[in-house]
Amino acid sequence: MVERRVTPNYGIIWMLSGSDREGFRLMGSDVDIMYWPNDHRVIMDMSQSEYYNTANTTLILSDSSESPPGFTLLQLLTPRTTRDVFSACVRLNDRVYISSSTYRQLTCSVVHPNSTVHGPCGSGVIGGVEYDTAYCFVCDFWPVSASSWIARCHSWPDPEVVNDIVRNGCHFVAIGHPLGPHEHEEWRISFSQAEYKLVYSMNHCQFLIYGLLKLFLKEVMNQQSEETNKLLCSYHMKTAIFWAIQQNTLPHWYPQNLLAGFWVCFKLLLKWVYQGVCPNFFIPQNNLFLTKVNGSAQNRLFLQLHELYNRGLSCLLQSSSIRSYIIYVLYNPRLSICTDESTMRSEVDYDLELVLESNRANSYTADLCGLTKAIHTIEQLLESPLTHNQVVTLQNLTTSLFRNTAFQPHNTFMYTNTGINKQMYIADKTFCHMLKLAAKFGCISDMLYIAMHYYKTLRYREALSVIEMTKVKLAQPYLMYRGRVDKERYTEAVGGQSWSTKIRQAVAVDIVLYNEICCISELIPEQQSALQNRKPILRIPVFVMLHFLEFFCYRHIDTTLSQAALDELQVLVHHDQGLYVDDIHRDISWEILGICQQITGNLHAALYSYQQSLITQYPLNNIQTATKKRIHDIVGTT
Template identity: 35%
Template sequence: MDHIPRLSDAVYVGLCHEIGSPTEVRIRREVMDIEEEVRRPVNIMRGFEQMRSGSRREGFRLRTSDEDWMCWPPGHKVICDLSQISLYRIPQHTVIFMECDDRPPGFTRLELISPSNDPIVNFSCVLMNDEFYISSTLFRDKHLQHLRSSNVFYASSFNHGPCATYVAVDKEADVAFCVQSQHWPTKALPWIQRCRQQGWLSEVVISDILRAGFHVVPIGSTPDDTMEWRISFSKAEQKLVYSMNHCQFLCYGLFKIFLKEVINFKNNTPILCSYFIKTCIFWLIQNRNSLTWSPDNLLSCFWECFKLLIHWVHIGECPNFFIPENNMFRVKVTGSVQALTFSHLFGCVSDILFLAMYLYGDCRYEHSLHYLQEEQERLSQSNTGIMYNHYAFLDRQCMTEMPLGKKLKTVVIKDITLFYKHIYIRELELEQRMSEKNNMPVLIIPPLVMLRMLFTLNHHKLRDTVRSQQSLQDLHTLLLYDSDNVPTESRDISWQILDDEPEITSDLKEFHSEPELEEEREEPEMDELELESSENLGPVYRRPYN
């Protein structure tokens, strides 16, 4: 485990070269902030306001960094409450009311309260219940039409979500035509209190975010809803990224690279996007106060982010950071797409077993079983390859030469390595102590043994005696007849685990049920009568416990 901090430090240095040092990132942001302020009066005279968004505005200069813009008509003010209409002067200002009743969280309809002098806004109005509402579809399509006709450079533009996409210097660029609000949406008010309770962010940053307001972009919660608009917090998200320390920023950048180069590699229709990655980082920073965001812990932080993403894909939920009720996976990551995406993330059964172990220790037995069942199903699929090598040494040449498509379909299995400094689950605490006593820094358990053990424990905690007994029988069969997946050097601990588990089926007592572990098992002397010989299994024995 001591090599992880050194490796993390090395990765941190490499990312500083690839993504940028703290000074480089700060200068990039300041230049873009100044450029935006200088251009703002000129843009208003031309009839629009704009701001950069996306990766470049956040401070990245990766090869895949996108060029995103947001544009909106000046003088058009979105209000969240009708009482806010008194803050504006009509007809100098066009007032638009957000109608969120009976809308999915994070979405709204826009009612035009006062006349607009913008021809596209007027063209997009639809009469409903004697009131004028702005159609998101008409607004988006009309802006695309206007963009195409404005310059031959934009002639090939096309709609992509709420944006108009065009190609600029061999890269795609997005421009979102939208409307702005200088208030804060009612649905996002709990976010303010959450930030103060969790200690991220400072009051200065929170106040700055609230003053900046939000935008509403022309896209509905479903493709066929032509009147809905989505609440966008792009300006607030930019300030959140600015408030990250450099290790957090680099972890975010590493995650973006991993998404592009591994998860979505050669995928023309990727399911997961960088916005999900950013949301994952935000939630982790806010909720995991115990996580140390430092260069020597960079890889551990990345792994925590990745585990959270896996968990979200598995349960089909990606809560918006500002309005958690808005599940951003609701339409895109469901059904077979969700199952396929989950099966593609990491591909290592052993890592998923750690996640299942964590959920078991957190008393989330049903969730733990879900992960175990998913992995068991993957192992049983005939079209899935299995790569196993004891003590975690994989055939690197084989994996390097293997096409990515085959890699993603290959289940990698490696031994479960438990370090004695950490108690993973209470049921293995004594085994870890004995490993330490015998000057062994780690306790190594074959992955399929751990899989069966966790099945047994979870079923027992849920008082499912039948399935608990069946899992024990499966473990016993595995040890007797599967010498490939339970090597000779691992059979001692494997039989010891099996010997512990009959307590569940015989008297339904929990493993090592003493509240305080006062005594450790003594290493018993082997009696010849206790030895069992098998041509395939090698010498194995069952330990009698005091």
């Protein structure tokens, strides 16, 4: 919500979707993210065009007159558009439409280079994690074809949830119906935003049943045979639980009815496979089984599921993840299942998850006006009922806004103007205050942004003072970093204390640099390289950044200590086994080591470091262009 308020009209909006957005953290799950241009809007009929200024908004008309339920053609109404959209345009019946297949090909590798097309997405693997990125279009209106869903919502979800879902419209993703008359031009209506809101409206028992269905699909149903292991997917499980809840199939969705609820959904799924019809929850006329679950494969799948059905709830024992948990319940039907999170997870385990989740919240705004909007939005959110997780996420978001605003391009005059005047003094005081506020509410790593500011303004001793304090905190035995912590020492040191105290004293995260903002001039080529590859940020391990800054500051004060900092950096990058430098950050870590070595004149070592940066398995930061240029410069001088 904050991100959307501050994104400029010409910017790109992104939204996490899929299992991750819904709240699941299952081993092997992929990460799904949707992207759309903020200045493009789909409308359902021409009368809706009056709500937009066509001088700065590209309008697209949904035309579903010839498409199967749940699909539509997208007609471009205004000539102003992006290069990718323009290149995807085709002419049908003397009208200009956007081809989904062409647009999908053009945007497949925009987020991550060398991605492959998978459904409407660009897919691949980074650091062992699969991703799906989908470039799509947004619509502020609820589709007419889904109007029956509103009328069905008598008992679930609550009216305020229904109104919120309808008010926020839908999306259109780039894939057509394989049996439609215009498969390569058609777009699928996506209800991803509505779906995660429905999942959020589930009670805890319903959510657990949904998770149980997902595990059962992966570990049991999809392990029956090669012929049938691709027929059912997680979306079918979601559809089943949605229908089961709305139709009041189970009178009471309580924890003691957990297995009964699972069985209700499984029987519904079995019925759908038998009939060959899985009705989309929002547009029931859209049969999700139409092109896959039919013929001999359908018969085979039904027989396999029916065999599981005949075994009763004992079929759950085939799931490796849940066997040990469920067997006690099967032997003792009166045993209640504990769902109280406070008794299931220790304080330190909860804190570990909270750090990982809240650390996703990063934002920056292009100007002070945007910062004002963002802070105002956060203030509004703080007045609404929030969970502890949401408060922590907003806290993290606020710190990122403060520190990024302090390094904004429009503040560059402060770093380039060598004259001392009142304007510079006031600006410096303001930026320092913002960075210190960020460090006050942030974690240990936020102190390094203050050091960057001091280094950039030539105050090397002040920077080193901050670096030394940071180094002391990072050396504590109870440090929580990258999902690792000595639980006993952490509990002894900060257990039971406030969250702000915990993160200030015991939590570190990687350094995030927005590539449109220059925080440290020595990394400008890397940031420009990443921007050319549409990568908005650099992620740098905090220990690498610590030694990097220490090296550059000491170069102006004590060359011996500067060399000592470089030696520490070299040992870290060369010998770390993933404790402080993980695989996906080795590209930037080797690059930073090479930059330091090149500055000291050790060109042979620098060349080796740059080459290592170039051949890392996961080039997450997309800095290869800068690396090749640095290699070329060294080779050209030797």
